[in-house]
Amino acid sequence: MGKGWVAIVLIGAVALGAVLAACGAGRSAVAVHPPTPTSTCVTGTGTPPVPMTVTRDGSGWSTTVAVCIEGHGPFRFLLDTGAGSSLVDGQLAGQLHLPVVGPTAQPVDVGCTTTSRQVYLGDWSVGGVPLVPQPVSTADVPGFGGPHEPVGVLGGDVLSRFGAVRIDFRSDRLTVLAPEARAASSASILTGQLSQPPPPLLVHGIPQAEVSLTVLKTGASALVITQTTFGGGPSSPFLVDTGAAVSTITSEAAHTLHLVDTGRSVRAPDVGCGGTAPDVGSGVWALGSVDIPAQPLATATSAAAAANGVTGTVGPDVLSRYGSIVLDYRTALLWLGAG
Secondary structure (H helix, E strand, O other): OOHHHHHHHHHHOOOOOOOOOOOOOOOOOOOOOOOOOOHHHOOOOOOOOEEEEEEEEOOEEEEEEEEEEOOEEEEEEEEOOOOOOOEEEHHHHHHOOOOEEEOOOOOOEEOOEEOOEEEEEOOEEEOOEEEOOEEEEEEOOOOOOOOOOOOEEEOHHHHHOOOEEEEEOOOOEEEEOOOOOOOOOOOEEEEOOOOOOOOOOOOOOOOOEEEEOEEEEEOOEEEEEEEEEEOOOOOEEEEEOOOOOOOEEEHHHHHHOOOOEEEEEEEOOOOOOOOEEEEEEOOOEEEOOEEEOOOEEEEEOOHHHHHHOOOEEEOHHHHHHHOEEEEEOOOOEEEEOOO
16 A cells, blocks of 8 residues: 555545545525524533434435534534545534634535635534534535535544444444544554454454455544455455445446446436446456445546546445444444344
């Protein structure tokens, strides 16, 4: 792993999902009105399970959690392991008068949106679990802020600091291993070694499968990547991305792997994107050594993805088949079917 992998971390610091889609929708005109605080905004001790809302429609999947900010909320945030860093919708940040702490280090594209500043979240929580104060990027994301739409993203920066997380698609619950730690002071790259014991607090019984990951961290970002193979060919790095609407592959990778166009299209799978993306058939493919049944994959083109070697995303359409998953950022392992 060379400079390309380090660049993935830097891009992921403000990435929503996998930065993999062709884009172009307008900003929703629906105003965001901070709701009155409720009992769900009261934090306590410990790390109770966090309720999730998992929806599936013709456009794909959406997994959200309730986040409170500065005594307001709860607000719907995407639960997004494919986002290196968390993000707050710019309109909500303005209405809550969140203090601006400066521009992002370098404005970059977030899906179909460009971020340009950071605000400070001094008091925030998810499902009653307190979160560490931190600066968070803002963006005016098309589609955010409308009725029943999210107004932010809870990304890998926060999730990784819990050590490990359990995402249960059957009971609609997020469970974290431990209270959130402070951000790391340096960048790191960790590759998982199989046959490590899973965290017993999060894995109930014997998991169905274990997948090695590469965890890429900076002080403000964390991304998880797994190796996929198609038809026994060479491996391709995919993001593990609970925030994606569907699993994707870049059009360049689909062409190289000779994946066949299905003749169908789906809504552009990245956050904040408009238009559609054509589907290709995956054939039998695999995450590590775990075989995955054939399915459609949405294609997308991204210069950033191509430059850094990421060729797709493993979305909730695949992950939810196992009922629950445990993502361990400490050991760089993913357990599928966690009991």
